[in-house]
Amino acid sequence: MQRIGVFVCWCGSNIAATVDVEKVSQVLAQEPGVVFSTNYQYMCSQAGQEMIQESIHKYQLTGVVICSCSPRMHEATFRKTCEKAGLNAHMVEIANIREQCSWIHKDMATGTEKAVILGRAAIAKVHLNAPLTAGQSPVKKRALVIGGGIAGIQTALDIADAGFDVDIVEKQPTIGGKMTQIDKTFPTLDCAACILTPKMVDAAQHEKIHIYSYAEVEKVKGFVGNFQVTIKKKARYVDETKCTGCGLCTEKCPQKKVPNAFNLGLDNRRAIYIPFAQAVPKIATIDADYCTMLKSGKCGVCSKVCTAGAIDYKQTDTYIEEEYGAIVVATGFNPIKLDKYDEFAYSQSPDVVTSLEFERLMNAAGPTGGTLLRPSDGAHPHTIVFVQCVGSRCDDEKGKPYCSKICCMYTAKHAMLCREKYPDTDVYVFYIDVRTPGKNFDEFYRRAVEEYGVHYIKGMVGKVVPQDGKLKVQASDLLGGSQLHIEADMVVLAAAIEPDETARPLATMLTASMDTNDFFTEAHPKLRPVESPTAGIFLSGACQGPKDIPETVAQASAAAAKVIGLLCKDSLTCNPCTAQPDELMCNGCSSCEKVCPYGAITYADKEFRGPNRTTLLRRVAQVNPAVCQGCGACTVACPSGAMDLKGFSNQQIMAEVDAICR
Amino acid sequence: MSVTENFKPTIVAFCCNWCSYAGADLSGTNRLQYPANVKIIRIPCSCRLNPMFVLRAFQKGADGVILCGCHPGDCHYTTGNYYARRRMTLLFSLLDFMGIERGRTRVEWVSAAEGAKFAATMNEFTETIMKLGPNRRLEDLRCRKD
Numbered sequence: 001m002q003r004i005g006v007f008v009c010w011c012g013s014n015i016a017a018t019v020d021v022e023k024v025s026q027v028l029a030q031e032p033g034v035v036f037s038t039n040y041q042y043m044c045s046q047a048g049q050e051m052i053q054e055s056i057h058k059y060q061l062t063g064v065v066i067c068s069c070s071p072r073m074h075e076a077t078f079r080k081t082c083e084k085a086g087l088n089a090h091m092v093e094i095a096n097i098r099e100q101c102s103w104i105h106k107d108m109a110t111g112t113e114k115a116v117i118l119g120r121a122a123i124a125k126v127h128l129n130a131p132l133t134a135g136q137s138p139v140k141k142r143a144l145v146i147g148g149g150i151a152g153i154q155t156a157l158d159i160a161d162a163g164f165d166v167d168i169v170e171k172q173p174t175i176g177g178k179m180t181q182i183d184k185t186f187p188t189l190d191c192a193a194c195i196l197t198p199k200m201v202d203a204a205q206h207e208k209i210h211i212y213s214y215a216e217v218e219k220v221k222g223f224v225g226n227f228q229v230t231i232k233k234k235a236r237y238v239d240e241t242k243c244t245g246c247g248l249c250t251e252k253c254p255q256k257k258v259p260n261a262f263n264l265g266l267d268n269r270r271a272i273y274i275p276f277a278q279a280v281p282k283i284a285t286i287d288a289d290y291c292t293m294l295k296s297g298k299c300g301v302c303s304k305v306c307t308a309g310a311i312d313y314k315q316t317d318t319y320i321e322e323e324y325g326a327i328v329v330a331t332g333f334n335p336i337k338l339d340k341y342d343e344f345a346y347s348q349s350p351d352v353v354t355s356l357e358f359e360r361l362m363n364a365a366g367p368t369g370g371t372l373l374r375p376s377d378g379a380h381p382h383t384i385v386f387v388q389c390v391g392s393r394c395d396d397e398k399g400k401p402y403c404s405k406i407c408c409m410y411t412a413k414h415a416m417l418c419r420e421k422y423p424d425t426d427v428y429v430f431y432i433d434v435r436t437p438g439k440n441f442d443e444f445y446r447r448a449v450e451e452y453g454v455h456y457i458k459g460m461v462g463k464v465v466p467q468d469g470k471l472k473v474q475a476s477d478l479l480g481g482s483q484l485h486i487e488a489d490m491v492v493l494a495a496a497i498e499p500d501e502t503a504r505p506l507a508t509m510l511t512a513s514m515d516t517n518d519f520f521t522e523a524h525p526k527l528r529p530v531e532s533p534t535a536g537i538f539l540s541g542a543c544q545g546p547k548d549i550p551e552t553v554a555q556a557s558a559a560a561a562k563v564i565g566l567l568c569k570d571s572l573t574c575n576p577c578t579a580q581p582d583e584l585m586c587n588g589c590s591s592c593e594k595v596c597p598y599g600a601i602t603y604a605d606k607e608f609r610g611p612n613r614t615t616l617l618r619r620v621a622q623v624n625p626a627v628c629q630g631c632g633a634c635t636v637a638c639p640s641g642a643m644d645l646k647g648f649s650n651q652q653i654m655a656e657v658d659a660i661c662r
Numbered sequence: 663m664s665v666t667e668n669f670k671p672t673i674v675a676f677c678c679n680w681c682s683y684a685g686a687d688l689s690g691t692n693r694l695q696y697p698a699n700v701k702i703i704r705i706p707c708s709c710r711l712n713p714m715f716v717l718r719a720f721q722k723g724a725d726g727v728i729l730c731g732c733h734p735g736d737c738h739y740t741t742g743n744y745y746a747r748r749r750m751t752l753l754f755s756l757l758d759f760m761g762i763e764r765g766r767t768r769v770e771w772v773s774a775a776e777g778a779k780f781a782a783t784m785n786e787f788t789e790t791i792m793k794l795g796p797n798r799r800l801e802d803l804r805c806r807k808d
Contacts, residue, residue, distance in 0.1 A: 070687045071704070096702070099690030104781070105698050114698040121703070513740050521736070533738050577706070595709075597740040631739035632710030636749065648706055654718055660701040661672055661722035 002127050005036040005061040006119065007052055008097075009043035009068035015102040018111035024067060024097075028119045033127055035059050044074050052078070053085035063091045063126040067119050069098040088131030090576060090647060095122035117660055124655035132576035132646055137626035139225035140325040141567050144169065146217055146506065147330035149177020150196060150549060151541025151556045153203050155328050158560030160208035164567045167322065168203065169231055171502065173214045174279035176200050177332055181262065181356060183363040183370075185549055186413040187444035193278060193365070200280040213281055216502070218319065220327070220509045223598065223627040224536025225572050227324045235315040237286035237294065238272075242310035245282030249302035249311070250274055258290045260367070264357045266375060267367035272302045276365060284310070326536050326563045327510065329520060330556070331503045333542040335495040336391045340398045344387060344493055349466040350375040352491045355386075355407065358414055372422065374490055377469070381425065381489030384418055385473050386411050387461045388431040391496035400496045400517060405546035407494035408435050412445045414492065415454040428455045428486060430475050438548070457484070464491050497546055511597050512537045520544050530559040535629075538562055577647030578628035579635060581621040584608070585642035588619030592634035592643050600627035601634060671725035671791045673700045675784070676715065678708045680738035681773045682730030688777030696784035699791075700728075707731070708769075709742035713753045716767070720757075720800040726766045726791040730780070733771040743771070761799040765790045 008025040010016035021039040029037035036059045040048050043066060055061060064087065066078050071094040079089035097115040105111040143159050145152045148170030156166040168175060182192040203209050212231055219230040253270035260269040262276055271290040274282060286294065286302070293299040293313055303311040335356050338346040346352045351374050353361065364370035374381050388407055391399035408431070415427045434456065436442045448454045459476040466472075473486040499518045507514045512532040513521045520539050523531040530539050540559040541552040566572075581592075583606060593601040603619050610616040621643065623634075632645040644650055677683040683704050689696065705711060708731025716727050729750060731743040747769065754767045768787055772780045 070683075070690075072684060072687060096687075099687040100702050101690075101698075103690040103693055104695050106695070110698045114701070117701060121701070511740050513736065513738075516735055534740075595741075595745060597742070629739060631707040631742050632705070633707065633739065633742050633745055636709060636712045637745070645706070645710065648710060650712060650714070653703065653705065653710075653712075653715055656703050657674060657715055657719045657724075658722055660674055660703070661719055661724045 002033050002063040003035045003059060003061050004033045004063040004065060004123060004126055005052070005055050005059060006034055006038070006065045006067065006123065007043055007048075007055075008037070008039035008119070009048070009066065010039060010041045011069060011098055012041065015068070015098050018102040018105055018108055019097055019115045020108060020112040023112055024115045024119060027116050028065075028067075028123065031120060031123050033063075034123060036061065043068050044077055049081040052081050056082060056085040056087050061087065063093075063129060065093050065095060065119065065122045065126055067095040067097045067115060067122070070094075070096045070100070090132040091126065091129050093122040093126045093129065095119045120662070121656040121659040124659040125652045128649065128652045128655055130646070134576040135574045135625050136571040137223075137225055137574055138571050139567060139569050140227075140323045141165070142167070142322070142324050143326045143328060143563050143567060144227070144229055144322070144324040145328045145330055145540075147177070147332055147541070147543070148172075148175030148211065148213070149330060149332045149541065150179045150199070151332065151552045152177070152328070152330035153199050154553050154556035155330060155540045155560045155563070156203055156209050157199065157206065158557050159563050159567075160206045162560075162564045164208065164564065166209050167324075168209065168211045169215050169217055170211065170213045171216050172275065173236065173283070173285040174275050174281070175203065175211060175213060176280065178356075179549065180276060180278075181359060181363070183359050183366075184413060184417060186409045187438075187440045189413065189417075197278045200278070204280045211281065212320070213283075214285060217506065217509065221599065225325045225566070226626070227327055227536065229322055229324055229327070231320045231322065233318045233320060235288070235317050236283070237288070237291070237311065237313055237315045238284045239310045239312050239315075240281065240283050242308045243283045244308050244310075245274060245284070246307075247274055247284070248305050248307070249284055252301050252305045254299065254301055255290050255292055258287055263360045263367045264354075266357060266360055326538060326566050328538045328540050328559050328563060329503075329506065329510070329512065329532070329543050330540040331500045331506060331543045333497040333546065334500055336400065336498050338390065338493060338495055341390055341493070343463050344390065344461065344491065345464040345466050345471065346493060349471060351381075351466070351471060351489065352464060352493065354493050354495045355410055355414065356495075358492045362414070362417060372418065379489070380422065383426045383486065383488045384428070384490045384492060385461070385471070385486055385488040386415060386427070386429040386492045386494065388429065388494045389460075389496075390493040392494075393432065394496070400498060402517060402546065403435065404494075404496045405435070406497070406548045409438070409441055409444070409548065411492075411494050412436070412448040412454075416448045416452045419452040419454060426455070428457060428488075430457050430459055430461050432458070432460065438550070497542070499543055503543055510534060510537050530555055530562055536566065574626045575628070575630050577630040577645065578625045579623045579630065579632065579643055579645050581623060582642045582644070583620045585640050586620040587640055588621065589639065591637045591639055592621055595633040595637040597631070597633070598627050598629055600624045600629075669792065669796060671699050671788065671796070672723060673726040673728065673788060673791060674719045674724045675700050675702045676705050676708070676711050676727070676729045677702050678731040678738070678743075679704055679706050681732035681736065682780065684774035685730070685772040685776045685780040688774065689781040692777050694777060694781035696781045697788040699788055700784045707737065707739050707742035708746035709739070711746060711750070713749065716753060716757075717800070720762060720797055721802045723797070723801050725794070725797045726768075726787060728768045728770060728783070728787055730770050730772045730783070733773055736773065762797065763794055765794050766797060
């Protein structure tokens with residue numbers, strides 16, 4: 001029999017106003033096993049805590065019930081208090097008589113009656129509590145960053161600067177991500193490449209950072225502090241150690257008709273390519289889908305011209321296994337595909353472009369060398385219409401329900417740059433709302449309107465019709481209350497952004513949760529914004545939600561700080577409330593293993609004593625307490641009832657049910 | 663039989679630790695009233711709710727049992743509430759077949775931000791139970807309160 005102490009808190013008048021605390025402590029004193037019961041004004045105060053500790057010594061308490069505020073508030077506090085008095089932290093139970101009793105009831109009698117029942121349930125539970133000790137698991141002092149965009153680079157640099165090894169896995173042949181495709185950045189209009197490329201070089205040259213470019217994460221096992229990751233390095237048919245990045249092969253390759261993905265298909269490249277001049281690592285890659293040598297075995301020009309002898313047509317995918325303590329997801333975003341938005345004639349006219357394509361057309365390193373020319377005929381456009389919210393803030397299934405957040409600002413930037421470079425152009429922006437919160441953002445937008453004379457029109461574009469080399473734009477002007485017909489030379493669509501398509505399979509691999517839009521969810525939307533609810537997984541950049549560059553970099557550094565905090569530890573305290581199988585009852589059916597979201601359950605053949613001095617070999621479930629998060633899915637899935645959860649055992653919950661229904 | 667005259671139903675609410683228990687706390691913080699008949703038991707995840715607990719509650723004299731968990735897709739343990747949803751669908755059909763009316767059992771998704779929803783749900787649920795009257799079907803007569 002436990003010796004239980006009951007401590008009823010007044011919480012000033014928060015509890016005492018609607019719960020007769022004196023009566024509660026008196027009634028609960030009559031419960032079996034209760035050897036001491038009292039009440040006090042503020043149980044969480046220094047004096048209250050000392051009282052609990054003294055009572056533990058004086059009455060040799062083996063269990064403590066505290067009737068107070070929510071366990072979410074002070075469970076940890078009271079556990080620590082009791083631990084200091086020599087009682088196991090898990091011998092403490094909280095009866096929530098504030099949030100779930102005194103605050104929701106006005107009547108003293110009702111409140112008191114309910115508080116007594118809640119107290120009884122806690123006492124019934126604590127009778128069955130057993131001391132639990134949290135295990136320790138070691139921390140591998142190495143971090144993995146998935147995605148090498150500005151988010152991944154910044155996170156990796158910050159972690160590496162703190163002295164920990166970091167690996168970046170990037171699926172493209174070069175790191176840099178979307179920011180490499182951008183021309184200028186808002187609100188300062190400084191060149192994106194000028195601020196990004198030095199960071200890319202820093203990452204490549206950092207002795208603590210290793211970049212796996214043209215690679216993908218194939219498999220993730222393990223748990224916080226101890227992830228085992230398999231990385232697939234895709235065959236690029238070029239020996240990375242030999243290639244000098246001279247680029248001769250990319251000039252001599254006879255296969256010239258490959259759509260250049262870096263320029264979003266606005267021009268062509270060769271089958272062997274370096275995405276752009278400042279690529280990191282600057283190594284050529286053969287596009288196996290277009291290379292004649294790989295497809296038919298006839299060509300070999302690149303191999304002949306390569307003075308370094310780096311071309312290797314026989315290269316295959318290689319797999320690398322590495323251990324990590326923490327994983328940062330920085331998979332970024334993509335603009336949505338616009339095939340469902342045919343009213344804007346995106347698939348009908350090459351002069352209807354997305355904003356990212358427009359970015360390439362304005363870029364000095366882009367297909368037109370920075371001169372704004374229409375993709376159809378190479379003429380200079382005189383009227384440009386920008387359409388906002390294409391697929392963003394959309395109620396129907398075609399688009400996304402959320403605001404993509406960056407479009408208002410980059411459109412203001414595009415409009416401004418157009419007017420600055422070509423003052424003879426007329427620029428129209430059709431918007432639903434202009435959303436420009438952010439430091440110096442609204443000032444930037446107002447400059448576009450006031451100084452640069454961009455025509456901002458509230459209203460949506462209904463239809464774009466290509467006609468006689470022009471684009472007829474039909475739109476409504478909501479403020480002017482009229483229909484507008486504009487003959488445009490170019491239409492630029494601010495496509496909604498969505499998480500990268502690799503994010504969903506990756507989330508499954510990491511058991512990290514996602515929202516309905518495939519953005520990774522954070523552990524707490526306000527207080528833990530850069531951690532995934534899955535321990536050891538951190539979030540950086542637009543994989544968590546639409547973000548501009550300043551926000552991405554801020555979150556990247558925040559994620560790095562969290563990773564550094566984790567990697568600084570030599571070992572981690574595990575959650576002691578884990579599942580535990582009764583090996584004598586387990587028949588090794590695998591039901592529990594199938595429902596475990598963490599892969600914490602494995603099976604082992606164990607010897608058991610059989611009849612007549614025989615030994616039987618049986619397959620039984622085993623729980624890795626360092627991996628188990630204590631959800632209890634396995635306990636209910638187990639058909640033989642062999643699995644139970646420490647701290648929330650079947651008996652404990654049943655006892656609570658009994659106490660409440662008594 | 664005027665059973666409903668002084669009928670004070672016992673309602674057991676199983677709340678998952680991450681969303682619904684926090685939602686219940688929030689309705690307290692916002693001082694939103696719901697009947698004292700509702701007593702909450704904290705479980706780590708809605709998937710921890712063993713059908714045995716529901717049966718036990720009815721057997722011991724509970725008049726209604728409600729399970730609250732994170733919204734589908736938001737489970738702290740990724741998939742727990744999906745298991746709970748399927749399991750409870752089955753269990754509640756079985757209970758209905760056994761004579762425990764559908765109205766006595768319920769699953770509701772309440773997030774940590776939905777204090778108002780929690781209180782509203784509990785008000786509504788208690789009202790339903792009041793209308794249904796005391797649970798006599800599965801109650802272990804040896805546990806009779808009166």
